[in-house]
Each structure stands twice: as structure tokens, then as C-alpha cells.
Amino acid sequence: MTAAATWQIESWPQTIGEFERLVEATQDELVQFAFYRLGNRADAEDAVQDVYVQAFRDRDKRRNVTEVRPYLFRMVRNRCTDVLRARSRKPAGPADQATGAEDTLADMLAREEAGEFARLLDRIPEREAEVIRLRAWSELSFAEVAVVVGAAVPTVKSRFRYGIDKLRRLLNLEGGMPR
Amino acid sequence: MKERDDEEVLRHIQPLAPIAASNSFRERVMKAIAEERARENSRTARGWKSWPRWVTIGCAAGLILLLLPMLRVGGGPEKSSGAALLAQSVQAMSKAQTVHILGRIRTLAGDNFELIGAEYDFVPIEIWREYSNPPRWRVEKPGRVVVMNGQTSTMYMERSNSAVNGTPNAGFIEWLRPMLDPQSILESELMAARKGAAQVSLSESNGVIVAAVSRQAQGNFANDWARNKSIAQSDHRCVYRFDSASKRLEGLQVAIAVAGKETVVAEFTDFRYNETLAESLYVLQLPADVVWITDTPSKSAPANLNGPRDAAVFFFNACASEDWDAVLQVRSETSVPMGIKQTYGGLQVIAIGEAFQSGLYPGYFVPYQVRLKDGYVKSYKIAIRNDNPEQRWVVDGGI
Numbered sequence: 001m002t003a004a005a006t007w008q009i010e011s012w013p014q015t016i017g018e019f020e021r022l023v024e025a026t027q028d029e030l031v032q033f034a035f036y037r038l039g040n041r042a043d044a045e046d047a048v049q050d051v052y053v054q055a056f057r058d059r060d061k062r063r064n065v066t067e068v069r070p071y072l073f074r075m076v077r078n079r080c081t082d083v084l085r086a087r088s089r090k091p092a093g094p095a096d097q098a099t100g101a102e103d104t105l106a107d108m109l110a111r112e113e114a115g116e117f118a119r120l121l122d123r124i125p126e127r128e129a130e131v132i133r134l135r136a137w138s139e140l141s142f143a144e145v146a147v148v149v150g151a152a153v154p155t156v157k158s159r160f161r162y163g164i165d166k167l168r169r170l171l172n173l174e175g176g177m178p179r
Numbered sequence: 180m181k182e183r184d185d186e187e188v189l190r191h192i193q194p195l196a197p198i199a200a201s202n203s204f205r206e207r208v209m210k211a212i213a214e215e216r217a218r219e220n221s222r223t224a225r226g227w228k229s230w231p232r233w234v235t236i237g238c239a240a241g242l243i244l245l246l247l248p249m250l251r252v253g254g255g256p257e258k259s260s261g262a263a264l265l266a267q268s269v270q271a272m273s274k275a276q277t278v279h280i281l282g283r284i285r286t287l288a289g290d291n292f293e294l295i296g297a298e299y300d301f302v303p304i305e306i307w308r309e310y311s312n313p314p315r316w317r318v319e320k321p322g323r324v325v326v327m328n329g330q331t332s333t334m335y336m337e338r339s340n341s342a343v344n345g346t347p348n349a350g351f352i353e354w355l356r357p358m359l360d361p362q363s364i365l366e367s368e369l370m371a372a373r374k375g376a377a378q379v380s381l382s383e384s385n386g387v388i389v390a391a392v393s394r395q396a397q398g399n400f401a402n403d404w405a406r407n408k409s410i411a412q413s414d415h416r417c418v419y420r421f422d423s424a425s426k427r428l429e430g431l432q433v434a435i436a437v438a439g440k441e442t443v444v445a446e447f448t449d450f451r452y453n454e455t456l457a458e459s460l461y462v463l464q465l466p467a468d469v470v471w472i473t474d475t476p477s478k479s480a481p482a483n484l485n486g487p488r489d490a491a492v493f494f495f496n497a498c499a500s501e502d503w504d505a506v507l508q509v510r511s512e513t514s515v516p517m518g519i520k521q522t523y524g525g526l527q528v529i530a531i532g533e534a535f536q537s538g539l540y541p542g543y544f545v546p547y548q549v550r551l552k553d554g555y556v557k558s559y560k561i562a563i564r565n566d567n568p569e570q571r572w573v574v575d576g577g578i
Contacts, residue, residue: 016212017330020347023208024313027200035198045200049208056212057219110198117192136192168188 009068070147128163280306282447289322293353297442339516343472361428398538405538487534487543487563490572498523
């Protein structure tokens with residue numbers, strides 16, 4: 001469990017200093033989540049940066065939010081969905097949109113992984129894939145995942161179960177078990 | 180049993196190595212937040228809105244094809260790629276709680292961390308880094324220390340008895356900054372190689388992986404003044420040593436080439452991982468009479484300064500007449516340090532030359548010759564810049 005995951009953020013930050021602490025505590029896990037969703041560092045960091053700025057802009061409105069960390073994941077998830085939607089509307093350019101100039105060598109390896117994950121998760125219903133992504137790419141509990149996706153905890157657990165069963169079948173079909 | 184099966188499935192879509200935000204990410208985010216706050220203030224004042232736009236998509240096609248041939252690690256019975264070394268190094272470093280680094284640099288005690296020179300003697304330098312949340316660190320050499328306590332960084336300069344506060348990522352330690360994140364060094368060097376900014380070679384022997392990185396001097400050298408005065412402004416070669424077994428950084432040597440001769444200007448030979456570091460390292464005890472340096476001068480700007488040379492003339496004239504309030508009009512300090520008063524008070528200006536730019540310095544250098552009160556004639560270049568929010572001319576160094 002990372003230090004970020006154990007750090008409890010009691011309420012929505014209100015000052016620049018509190019935001020700096022929030023960024024320090026959550027940046028890695030949010031960027032990782034966005035990276036595996038978007039497939040490259042530049043887009044991932046842009047998305048997470050947009051979220052932090054939005055979080056700052058809405059600080060007064062969100063003053064009473066207590067589940068700060070899952071709420072941030074929710075914002076990042078929504079932002080990633082917007083980016084993916086925008087990408088699907090654009091014609092493919094000369095550059096592969098899943099690559100980024102800022103990517104490092106480690107990113108390139110991770111991007112290959114992300115492609116594999118996407119290929120698998122695209123084959124199961126999106127609402128199940130969404131829960132599985134959140135469980136696999138973050139350290140969120142089921143209760144926190146429920147906050148992110150806006151569903152009840154038992155529903156989240158059911159989606160997870162159905163999704164995992166489907167993935168297992170897919171992996172067996174592909175001869176991919178065990179890793 | 181079911182849960183164990185679930186975990187097994189989950190492992191197929193879990194990252195092998197964690198992805199972390201890049202080193203500059205927090206700084207960029209905090210800058211964007213600061214800009215957002217500035218916009219809020221502006222909106223409050225003017226009643227209109229503007230929105231930021233983020234467009235940074237680029238292209239890295241063919242990256243692996245370009246890199247992998249360059250990154251073979253040779254020499255041992257088992258060959259591995261630079262990519263594998265990088266991944267292993269990052270993973271090894273992710274287990275480190277602390278690192279304590281000892282080294283030495285050819286520089287002047289008390290001067291800034293950027294200054295190096297083949298002609299100087301070695302002075303010791305020590306770095307302590309805690310990978311906590313938030314991270315904390317301390318970098319110290321004789322006459323100068325920087326402490327980052329998790330919230331702010333503070334630099335204390337003994338010679339002038341002055342101190343300056345900054346954000347956790349303020350550039351007080353300059354080129355040494357990457358040493359705080361040894362796990363990122365190889366990564367950034369390989370990236371530089373990809374961009375053509377450096378040449379990298381990897382080799383392995385006797386349980387040590389050696390990465391040698393060569394770079395050309397950076398900056399504008401129409402005037403050579405700043406050449407070889409910092410690592411970045413020199414043709415240089417960094418040789419990193421990684422332990423083959425642990426994949427941790429164990430050594431670094433930096434050599435610069437001056438007139439065809441290579442001189443080692445920095446070396447770090449002792450990397451102590453996971454030492455228990457004392458809390459007191461992150462507390463800077465400052466003298467009660469410390470002089471604080473601010474972003475811009477505390478006094479109003481002098482009238483009719485039409486450039487760096489005017490600012491230099493104003494500064495030396497103020498010193499000559501011991502008008503310390505006037506000095507503060509072109510210095511970013513809350514009061515004039517005693518050392519400056521004692522050294523430059525009552526000086527006599529002999530000559531002030533024309534301003535010029537050199538190297539990577541964002542400001543100007545102005546040649547000067549002055550006779551100090553004790554009769555010593557000093558000829559040097561004063562450094563003056565105006566890249567502050569108010570675009571005020573400020574004497575930044577060279578005295």
C-alpha cells in the first residue's frame with residue numbers, strides 16, 4: 001500500500017498549500033490510472049493536471065466532500081472519457097495518437113502493457129471493465145470504487161465478479177493463464 | 180480459493196512496474212493552480228472569464244527501434260537491454276526509504292551550487308534524501324546549505340548571512356537536483372540520448388554497470404565568459420555506476436573538457452541507502468540576524484535605469500556613497516548584508532564596461548573595475564537580471 005493510499009484527506013483542500021499536499025499525495029496514482037486509460041504520459045499528465053485545476057476552481061463548491069481521493073479518481077475517470085471520446089471523433093493523424101513526445105523508456109514498456117489491458121477489457125461490458133480498472137490500477141477499496149462510479153457497493157462487487165469471470169474465460173480461451 | 184483465482188485474473192491487467200508522475204509534474208500543476216488563482220482575482224476585478232487550454236500531444240514514433248540498438252549492455256555472459264536495466268533500476272529504487280550521498284566538487288566554498296571550475300580545489304558535499312510523503316532532503320557544502328522540510332525549501336548562505344525561502348522545487352541546488360532522485364537519472368539521460376542531446380554508452384563488468392553520458396556545452400557563447408563555469412555550460416561527461424545485483428546507483432563522476440584536457444570536477448562515491456536519517460537534518464537553525472532575500476527588491480525601483488549597465492552604475496555608485504537604501508533598490512534583500520557593506524562601502528569606481536550575455540544565464544554580465552577601501556583593485560563581471568515578475572533590474576552575483 002502506498003503512502004498516498006494511506007494518507008487520509010479529510011476534506012476538500014481550500015488553500016494553495018493544502019492543494020500542494022494533495023497533489024504530492026495523489027499525483028502518482030492518478031497519473032498511473034490516467035496513463036493506463038489513455039496510453040501515454042503527455043495525455044495522462046494533461047488530464048490529471050486539468051483535474052487538479054478543476055478541483056481548485058471548484059474548491060468552494062466541494063467544501064463538504066469528504067471522500068476526496070475517490071472523488072479525484074472520479075474526476076480523472078470522467079476526464080479520460082472525454083479525451084477518449086474526442087480522440088474517437090478525430091481522424092487518425094500522421095502520428096499515432098497513443099504515443100507522446102514526453103514518454104520515457106519505462107513509459108513505452110507500460111504503453112505496451114496498456115494496449116494489452118485495453119484489448120482484454122474492451123471485450124467485456126464497459127461498466128464491468130470500469131470497476132476492474134479501478135481495482136487493478138489503484139488501491140481503492142470497493143467502497144471507494146462505489147464512490148467513483150456512483151453505484152452501491154454490492155452493485156460494484158457484482159460488476160467486478162461478472163467482469164472477472166468473463167476475463168477468466170477470455171484468458172483461458174487465449175491460453176493466457178496463468179501469468 | 181475464489182479470491183485467489185480472482186487475483187490471478189487481476190494480475191493480467193495490473194502494471195508490472197508502477198508509473199509515477201514526472202519530476203516536474205507537481206511544479207507544473209502548482210503553476211497552473213497559481214495561474215487559475217490569478218485568473219480568479221482578475222475575474223473578480225474585471226468580471227470576465229478566460230479558460231486555460233492544454234494541447235501537448237506529440238509524436239514518438241519508432242522510439243523503441245531507435246533506442247534499443249543504442250542500449251545494449253555488453254560485456255557479461257548474459258546480455259540485457261537498457262530498457263530492462265532501467266525498469267529494474269526504477270524498481271530497485273522504489274524500495275529505498277532514504278539515501279545519503281557523499282561527494283566532492285571543484286567549486287568555491289560558499290558560492291552557488293552551480294559554480295564549478297577545473298581550476299578550483301575540491302570541496303566536500305553531502306546530500307540526504309528521504310523518500311517520505313512529502314519528501315524531505317538536505318544538501319550541504321561548506322558555506323551553503325539547502326533544506327527542504329516537505330513544505331518549503333530554504334537556502335542559507337553563511338558568507339552573507341542571508342537566506343531565501345522557496346517552493347519545494349525551487350532551483351537552489353541547480354544541477355544537483357537529479358541526485359535527489361537517483362532512480363530518474365538513467366531515465367532522463369536515456370531520454371536526452373533519444374533527443375540527440377547526449378551520447379550514451381552502457382557497459383558491464385565485474386558486477387558494475389557503467390553508463391557514460393557525454394554532452395556538449397549549452398548556451399550562447401558569443402562571449403565565452405560563462406563557458407566552463409557550470410556543468411551544463413561545459414563539454415562534459417558523466418559516468419554513472421550501477422550495482423549489477425541491486426541495480427542501484429553507486430557512483431557518479433563528472434568531468435569537463437577544457438582546452439582538450441579532461442578534468443574531474445565532481446564525484447560521488449558513497450551512496451548509503453536506507454540509513455536512518457535524523458529529524459534535525461530537516462530543520463535549519465538560522466542566526467537571529469539573518470538577512471532574508473525576497474523575489475524582488477523591497478525598495479522602489481530607481482528611476483531612469485535603461486538597462487543592465489545603468490543598474491551596475493547605480494549599484495556601485497550607491498556602494499561608493501554607502502547609501503544602503505539605494506543599494507536595496509537593486510538587490511533582492513530585506514537589508515544589505517554586513518559583508519557587502521564592509522567590502523564595498525566607500526569603493527571608488529574605476530571603470531564599468533558594456534553589458535553582454537553569455538552561456539545559459541538569463542540576465543547580463545557587466546565588466547567592472549573598482550578600488551576597494553583597503554586599496555585592492557577588483558576587476559570582475561557583475562551579474563544583473565530582470566526576469567522577475569516586475570522586470571526590475573537586480574544585482575544577482577559577481578560581487
